[in-house]
Amino acid sequence: MTSATQRTTNGAGGCPFHAAAESPMAPNGCPVSAQAAAFDPFDSPYQLDPAEALRWSREQEPVFYSPRLGYWVVSRYADIKTIFRDNLTFSPSIALEKITPASREAQAVLERYDYGMNRTLVNEDEPAHMARRRELLEAFTPEALEAHAPMVRRLVREKLDAIVERGRADLVAEMFWEVPLTVALHFLGVPEEDMEQLRRFSVAHTLNTWGRPSPEQQVEVAEGVGKFWQYSGQVLKKMQEQPHGHGWMYDMIEKNRQKPDVVTDNYLHSMMMAIIVAAHETTALATANAFRQLLSRPAVWAELCANPELIPAAAEECLRHSGSVVAWRRIATREVEVGGVTIPEGGKILMVTASANHDPAHFENPDELDIYRDNAVDHLTFGYGSHQCMGKNLGRMEMRIFLEEFTRRLPHLELEEQEFTFLPNTSFRGPEALWVRWDPAQNPERRDPAVRSAQRDFPVGAPEARTIVRRVRVTRAEPEAEGVLGVTLADPAGRDLPAWTSGSHLDVVLPGGEARKYSLCGPPTSGDWQIAVLREEAGRGGSRWVHDTVREGLELRVRGPKNHFRLDETAERYVLIAGGIGITPIIAMADRLKRLGKPFELHYAGRARASMAFVERLERDHGEALRLYPKDEGARLDLASLLAEPDAGTLLYACGPERLLAALEAGTAHWPQGSLHVEHFTAEGALLDPQNEHAFEVELADSELVVEVAADRTLLQTLRAAGVDVPSDCEEGLCGSCQVEVIEGEIDHRDKVLTAAERAGQDRLMSCCSRAKGKKLVLAL
Numbered sequence: 001m002t003s004a005t006q007r008t009t010n011g012a013g014g015c016p017f018h019a020a021a022e023s024p025m026a027p028n029g030c031p032v033s034a035q036a037a038a039f040d041p042f043d044s045p046y047q048l049d050p051a052e053a054l055r056w057s058r059e060q061e062p063v064f065y066s067p068r069l070g071y072w073v074v075s076r077y078a079d080i081k082t083i084f085r086d087n088l089t090f091s092p093s094i095a096l097e098k099i100t101p102a103s104r105e106a107q108a109v110l111e112r113y114d115y116g117m118n119r120t121l122v123n124e125d126e127p128a129h130m131a132r133r134r135e136l137l138e139a140f141t142p143e144a145l146e147a148h149a150p151m152v153r154r155l156v157r158e159k160l161d162a163i164v165e166r167g168r169a170d171l172v173a174e175m176f177w178e179v180p181l182t183v184a185l186h187f188l189g190v191p192e193e194d195m196e197q198l199r200r201f202s203v204a205h206t207l208n209t210w211g212r213p214s215p216e217q218q219v220e221v222a223e224g225v226g227k228f229w230q231y232s233g234q235v236l237k238k239m240q241e242q243p244h245g246h247g248w249m250y251d252m253i254e255k256n257r258q259k260p261d262v263v264t265d266n267y268l269h270s271m272m273m274a275i276i277v278a279a280h281e282t283t284a285l286a287t288a289n290a291f292r293q294l295l296s297r298p299a300v301w302a303e304l305c306a307n308p309e310l311i312p313a314a315a316e317e318c319l320r321h322s323g324s325v326v327a328w329r330r331i332a333t334r335e336v337e338v339g340g341v342t343i344p345e346g347g348k349i350l351m352v353t354a355s356a357n358h359d360p361a362h363f364e365n366p367d368e369l370d371i372y373r374d375n376a377v378d379h380l381t382f383g384y385g386s387h388q389c390m391g392k393n394l395g396r397m398e399m400r401i402f403l404e405e406f407t408r409r410l411p412h413l414e415l416e417e418q419e420f421t422f423l424p425n426t427s428f429r430g431p432e433a434l435w436v437r438w439d440p441a442q443n444p445e446r447r448d449p450a451v452r453s454a455q456r457d458f459p460v461g462a463p464e465a466r467t468i469v470r471r472v473r474v475t476r477a478e479p480e481a482e483g484v485l486g487v488t489l490a491d492p493a494g495r496d497l498p499a500w501t502s503g504s505h506l507d508v509v510l511p512g513g514e515a516r517k518y519s520l521c522g523p524p525t526s527g528d529w530q531i532a533v534l535r536e537e538a539g540r541g542g543s544r545w546v547h548d549t550v551r552e553g554l555e556l557r558v559r560g561p562k563n564h565f566r567l568d569e570t571a572e573r574y575v576l577i578a579g580g581i582g583i584t585p586i587i588a589m590a591d592r593l594k595r596l597g598k599p600f601e602l603h604y605a606g607r608a609r610a611s612m613a614f615v616e617r618l619e620r621d622h623g624e625a626l627r628l629y630p631k632d633e634g635a636r637l638d639l640a641s642l643l644a645e646p647d648a649g650t651l652l653y654a655c656g657p658e659r660l661l662a663a664l665e666a667g668t669a670h671w672p673q674g675s676l677h678v679e680h681f682t683a684e685g686a687l688l689d690p691q692n693e694h695a696f697e698v699e700l701a702d703s704e705l706v707v708e709v710a711a712d713r714t715l716l717q718t719l720r721a722a723g724v725d726v727p728s729d730c731e732e733g734l735c736g737s738c739q740v741e742v743i744e745g746e747i748d749h750r751d752k753v754l755t756a757a758e759r760a761g762q763d764r765l766m767s768c769c770s771r772a773k774g775k776k777l778v779l780a781l
Contacts, residue, residue: 026064063339094123122274129386129387135255157452164440284430288431291403311456325383363378501566504524516540574652688713707721734751734753
C-alpha cells in the first residue's frame with residue numbers, strides 16, 4: 001500500500017511576515033514577531049516541556065530569530081533533518097560552545113589544570129570529522145556491543161537487588177545516574193582501581209556548556225572539569241604504558257600509534273573525557289525520562305509488563321516523546337534558506353529536536369506516548385546523518401535492560417507524587433530525582449525466586465517496525481456489500497484506540513506471521529477502528545482467512561495505524577477516485593474534506609452496485625459530491641473527460657485496481673507534477689529473487705563507508721548490518737519510508753512509490769527492494 005506523489009513547491013526566502021515598525025529586527029533585516037522576541041529557553045515553559053513551549057512555532061513560525069538568545073530557532077522535523085544532513089553549510093563547530101561565556105576567574109582555574117580539551121566528533125568539521133569517525137566506529141557495531149550486554153545486565157541487577165525489598169527509592173540517585181557512568185568506564189577499558197576516583201568528580205558538563213551558571217558556579221564547575229581533565233590524563237597515560245588491555249580506549253591507543261596524524265595525543269585525551277560525559281549523562285537522563293513517562297501512565301506500564309516484547313519499541317517511543325537531548329546547535333557557513341527564511345552567513349542555529357519529535361507532519365498523534373508507534377525510530381534525539389550519535393545502540397541497550405528488569409521484577413511499581421526539577425539549560429533534559437514506591441510483599445520473586453533471573457534479551461540496534469504488534473478484539477464483523485466484510489476493532493482492555501488521519505491503514509497479522517494491509521474507513525476519533533475486506537479468491541489467502549475466520553470476540557494482532565497516503569489539506573479543490581475496494585481510504589478522505597469545508601468530487605466505480613461498499617453511507621453523507629459508476633447498470637467512468645483539463649489548484653487522490661491507477665498515471669501526464677496521489681496494494685515485481693540478482697557495491701558518502709550488497713540480501717538489510725539506521729515499514733516497496741538519496745549510479749527501480757518522472761531523475765530509491773543496475777551506487781548516507 002503506497003502513496004506515489006511529489007508535489008513541486010517553491011518556497012520564497014526572506015521574511016515570513018510583516019510587523020509594526022517598532023518591532024525588533026533579525027540579522028536578515030526581517031521583523032521579529034512578538035512570540036519570537038519573548039522566547040527564552042531558560043524560562044520555565046521551555047525548561048518544563050520544550051516541545052510544548054514551541055508548539056506555536058511549529059504551527060505558525062517554524063524558523064525564527066530569538067533576540068534574547070542570539071540564535072535562529074528551528075522547530076519542524078523536515079527543516080531540522082535538512083540541516084543535519086548538510087555539515088558543510090551548517091557547521092557543527094559551535095555544538096559545544098558555551099551558551100554563557102566563561103568568566104576570567106573560571107578560565108584561570110582551567111589554565112591552572114592545563115585544561116586542553118580539543119574538538120571531538122560532536123563539533124568537528126569535515127574532512128577531519130569523518131577521517132576520525134571511521135577509525136572509531138568498529139567498537140560501536142551491533143556485533144561488538146553485544147559483548148557488553150552481560151556487564152550491563154549485571155550492574156543493573158546488582159543495583160535492583162539492593163533496593164528490591166525496600167519499597168521506596170529515588171531511582172536517579174540509586175541507579176540511573178551511576179550505572180551508565182560505570183558502563184561508560186567499562187566500555188572505555190578504564191582500570192577498576194581508577195573507576196571510583198573518576199566517579200567522584202562532579203563535572204556538571206551540562207550546566208557548564210548549555211546553561212547559565214552564575215560566576216560562583218562557573219568557578220566551581222571549572223574546578224571539577226580541571227580535576228577530571230587532569231586525572232583522566234593520568235589514567236590515559238597508565239593505559240598507554242600497558243597497551244594490551246580490553247576496551248575502546250586501548251583500541252584508540254593502537255590507532256594513535258598507527259595513525260598519529262588522525263588520532264592525535266590530544267584527541268585521545270579529549271575523546272576519553274567526551275565519551276565519559278556523553279555516554280553517562282545522556283543515557284542516565286533518557287532512562288529517568290522513560291520511567292517517568294511510563295509510570296505516569298499506569299495502563300501503559302501494565303501493558304508493557306504484560307507484553308515485554310514491546311520493550312524495544314517502548315524505549316524508542318520514550319526517546320522520541322521525551323528524549324534527553326532536546327536541542328543541538330549549528331552555524332551557517334553561507335547565506336542559506338531554511339523553511340522559507342533566509343539565515344545569514346554566520347547565523348547561529350538552535351535545532352530543537354524535541355519539537356521536531358512532536359511534529360504532526362511526521363508523527364501521528366505526536367503528543368501521545370504510544371508504545372505501538374511504528375515510526376518512533378525516526379526521532380532525531382540521536383541526531384541524524386554523519387554526526388548521529390555513535391553510542392546510540394549502547395544507550396538503547398541500557399534502557400531496554402533497565403526496563404526489562406523492572407517490568408519483570410517490580411511490575412507493581414508506582415510513581416510517587418512529587419515536583420520534578422530539571423537542571424536549567426538549553427539542550428539536555430531529565431528529572432534530577434525520580435521517587436517511586438512499591439509493596440515488597442507483592443514482589444513476584446517472593447513467590448517464584450526464578451523470576452529474578454528469568455531475563456529476556458533483545459537484538460542490539462533499532463527496533464524493527466514489524467515486531468511492534470498490538471492486540472485488538474473484534475466487536476463487529478458484518479457484510480458491507482457482496483464479498484466485502486466490515487470489521488470493527490476495539491482495545492481488549494476497553495481503552496480508546498489511538499486516533500488516525502485519513503489515508504491510514506492497519507497491518508493485520510495472519511496466524512502464519514505474514515501481514516495484510518487494510519485501510520481504515522470509520523470515524524477517526526471514535527476510539528475503535530473500522531476496516532473493510534474484499535474476499536479475493538485468486539489472492540494470497542489473507543482475505544479468505546479474514547472472511548472465513550474473523551467473528552465477533554476474536555482477538556487479532558495488528559500493526560499501526562500507519563499513513564503512507566497522507567491527504568494534503570492545502571489544495572483549493574480535490575478529485576477523489578475509487579475503484580472497488582479502493583473506496584476504503586477514499587471515503588475517509590471525503591469525510592475529512594467535508595469537515596474542513598473543502599470542495600471535492602468523488603468518483604466511485606465498481607462491477608455492480610451490490611458489490612460496492614458504503615454506497616448508502618456515501619449517498620447520505622456526500623450525495624452532492626458523489627458520482628457512482630456501477631458497471632452492471634451501464635455506467636462508466638470516463639477518465640479522458642475527467643482529466644482533460646489540468647488544474648493547478650486541484651489534487652487527485654485515487655485507490656483501486658492496478659489498471660485504474662495505471663490509466664490515471666497515463667491520463668495525468670499533462671497535469672502539474674505531483675497532482676496525482678495514488679495508493680497501491682500489491683508488491684508485484686518488488687520482492688528479492690536471489691537466483692536472478694547480482695551483487696553490487698554501495699558507497700555511503702556521508703559516512704565514507706563502502707559496503708557490498710550480496711545477491712541474496714537487500715540494500716536495506718546490508719545497511720542495517722553496517723549499523724546504519726534506515727527507517728522502514730512494509731519492506732515491499734509500497735510505503736516509501738525507506739527512501740534514500742542517490743548521488744551516483746544507475747538504479748533498478750522496483751517500488752510502487754515513485755512516479756515515472758521521479759524514477760527518471762535517478763536521485764532516490766527505496767532501499768527495501770530497488771537495486772543497482774550496474775556495479776555501484778553512491779548514497780547520501
